[in-house]
Amino acid sequence: MLDSVQDSRALGSLVFARIVYAINWLNFGAIFFLMSSDVGAGVSGLGVVTAAFYLGIGIIQVPGGLLAAKYGPKRIVVIGIFLTSVATVATAAVSTIPELAVLRFVEGAGMAFVFAPGVVLVTRLIRGKAGMGVGLFNSAYDIGGLLAIFGWVVVATVTGWRASLALSGGLGLLTGVLVFVFIPKDDSSDEFRVDRGSLYSLLGNRQLVLLGLATLGFSIGNTIISSFMVYYLKSGLGVAGTLAGLIASLVTVIPIFTALWGGRMYDRALQHKRILMLAMLGSAASLVLGAPASVYAAVGCTVLGGIVTGIGFTFAFAGARDLNRVGPEYDSLAIAWVNCIQLTGSFLPPILFSYLADSFGYPQAWLWNAVLTLVFMVPLLMMAKEWRR
Numbered sequence: 001m002l003d004s005v006q007d008s009r010a011l012g013s014l015v016f017a018r019i020v021y022a023i024n025w026l027n028f029g030a031i032f033f034l035m036s037s038d039v040g041a042g043v044s045g046l047g048v049v050t051a052a053f054y055l056g057i058g059i060i061q062v063p064g065g066l067l068a069a070k071y072g073p074k075r076i077v078v079i080g081i082f083l084t085s086v087a088t089v090a091t092a093a094v095s096t097i098p099e100l101a102v103l104r105f106v107e108g109a110g111m112a113f114v115f116a117p118g119v120v121l122v123t124r125l126i127r128g129k130a131g132m133g134v135g136l137f138n139s140a141y142d143i144g145g146l147l148a149i150f151g152w153v154v155v156a157t158v159t160g161w162r163a164s165l166a167l168s169g170g171l172g173l174l175t176g177v178l179v180f181v182f183i184p185k186d187d188s189s190d191e192f193r194v195d196r197g198s199l200y201s202l203l204g205n206r207q208l209v210l211l212g213l214a215t216l217g218f219s220i221g222n223t224i225i226s227s228f229m230v231y232y233l234k235s236g237l238g239v240a241g242t243l244a245g246l247i248a249s250l251v252t253v254i255p256i257f258t259a260l261w262g263g264r265m266y267d268r269a270l271q272h273k274r275i276l277m278l279a280m281l282g283s284a285a286s287l288v289l290g291a292p293a294s295v296y297a298a299v300g301c302t303v304l305g306g307i308v309t310g311i312g313f314t315f316a317f318a319g320a321r322d323l324n325r326v327g328p329e330y331d332s333l334a335i336a337w338v339n340c341i342q343l344t345g346s347f348l349p350p351i352l353f354s355y356l357a358d359s360f361g362y363p364q365a366w367l368w369n370a371v372l373t374l375v376f377m378v379p380l381l382m383m384a385k386e387w388r389r
Contacts, residue, residue: 006184011125013182014118017175018079021114022144023168024088024107026151028053028254029227038095043231046096047354048229051347052101056108057343062203064113065336069329072186074118076135078179078384080113085172092165102136112343116336118173121183123331135263135314142259143309145252149230153245158338165185198326204333207323207387210379212341214276215316219342220349221283222309224369225251225290225302227350228357232290233298236362248293250302251309258310265311266318272387276319277380279312280373287370291363301366316342319387 032046039045068076082239085107122137150167155338156164201207202208225248290301317335324334338369349369356365 006182007125009182009205010184011122013134013178014077014122014125014206016248016306017077017114017179018137018140019144019147020168020171020175021081021084022141022252023148023152024084024172024247025053025111026145026148026226027156027168028091028104029165030149030152030230030248031156031161031164033244034156035233036231037283038161038285039097039100041097042235043228043354043357044226046231047350048097049100050350053104053108054223054343057103058114058340058346060112061336061340061343062333065333066117066199068117068332068336071202073120073332074179074183074186076117077183078176079099080110081172081179082110083113084110085169085176088169088172089233090169092162092169108343112336112339114333115339119295119321119335120332123321135266135318136311138262138310138317139256139258142252142255145226146249146256148243149226149243149252150249153230153241154321155183157241161388167209181317195199197233198330201331202324202326202330203337205323205325205334206362207384208320208337210340210383211316211319212338213321213345213376214280214380215312215338216342216345216372216381217337217380218276218280218283218312219307219315220369220373220376221286221305221348222251222313222344223346223349224287224366226306228353229290229302232357232362233295236357237293237295237298237315238334239295239334246346247302250299251306254303254306255310255313258307261309262311265319266315272315272319273380273385276312276315277377279308279315280377280380281306283312283362283369284373287373292344292368293363322387327385382387 029046029050029185034044064076087103087110091100091103094103096342119137152164188221229248230244233239233247234241266272286301286305289297289304296353316338320335320338321331349372353369
């Protein structure tokens with residue numbers, strides 16, 4: 001695994017950065033019920049801002065992967081962390097939905113520079129298999145998700161939502177410094193001229209495109225639950241904010257364990273497609289469980305959503321690396337390409353959910369997003385059975 005104290009510090013800085021990355025991703029939706037009166041918007045405003053975030057993090061994935069391939073993953077990760085953190089601090093000072101949407105778009109763009117190059121750095125440091133590297137990185141994200149969805153409800157209730165966002169942005173700046181200090185310098189071999197033919201070959205890889213669409217399908221449940229569950233429980237069912245945060249946080253607590261389990265499973269499995277198919281069905285079922293206007297149904301929704309999230313994302317991103325047939329220097333770009341497809345497409349579910357919730361009520365919003373999830377079973381069925389490189 002790790003060969004030195006330096007490697008341990010480097011890995012620790014990346015894990016800490018990933019935890020804070022998740023806080024800055026998820027705390028906005030968790031504390032929006034405290035922001036809504038100040039910004040003059042309800043669930044529709046949350047839908048618009050969430051969609052802007054997913055557009056930013058989605059469309060910049062491929063440029064981020066290209067820059068990481070050309071200039072080295074460490075440089076791009078550090079730039080992304082600082083860009084995200086500065087935008088997060090700025091959100092503490094604005095009060096309109098358009099301003100928030102622009103800043104959340106910038107936050108997402110910064111995060112697009114972090115994920116895929118970060119996976120490459122983690123896999124390098126542990127000198128292990130792709131499944132364990134992605135599983136560790138995703139587990140760190142889920143720890144941050146717990147702090148974001150439950151912890152930041154408490155923090156924002158005590159300090160105010162503006163102070164809580166300034167705090168999370170400040171923590172992001174700190175992690176940028178730690179990554180800069182402790183991660184080894186990018187090797188000269190990391191700097192290479194991107195070959196246009198290889199790039200077209202990777203972006204045109206049918207298996208990677210299908211995997212990206214399949215990942216979008218099973219991620220719909222995670223997107224909706226993590227973005228809207230606290231607001232739904234608070235405004236729709238009248239649940240206290242801290243209890244709403246605790247319930248919603250289950251979608252991130254459970255993957256702390258299932259992501260690592262999924263990593264081990266991936267490294268041993270032969271039928272990767274079959275397991276991702278089960279994750280997609282589980283994601284659709286979790287949204288169906290959210291439809292009844294019941295706290296118990298919401299708990300079932302978040303528990304099942306958490307189980308499939310840890311396994312599904314680990315399989316998807318480890319699979320993206322293993323399905324890359326161009327060369328190892330394009331691994332971060334392959335992961336970024338799959339992430340680009342699923343995150344860019346993820347701008348639609350929040351808009352659909354908020355529109356249906358406003359127009360027809362929350363049960364219809366949950367159910368129709370479950371139906372949308374099942375549509376993406378088609379590209380998954382079209383994939384090859386074996387993904388290992």
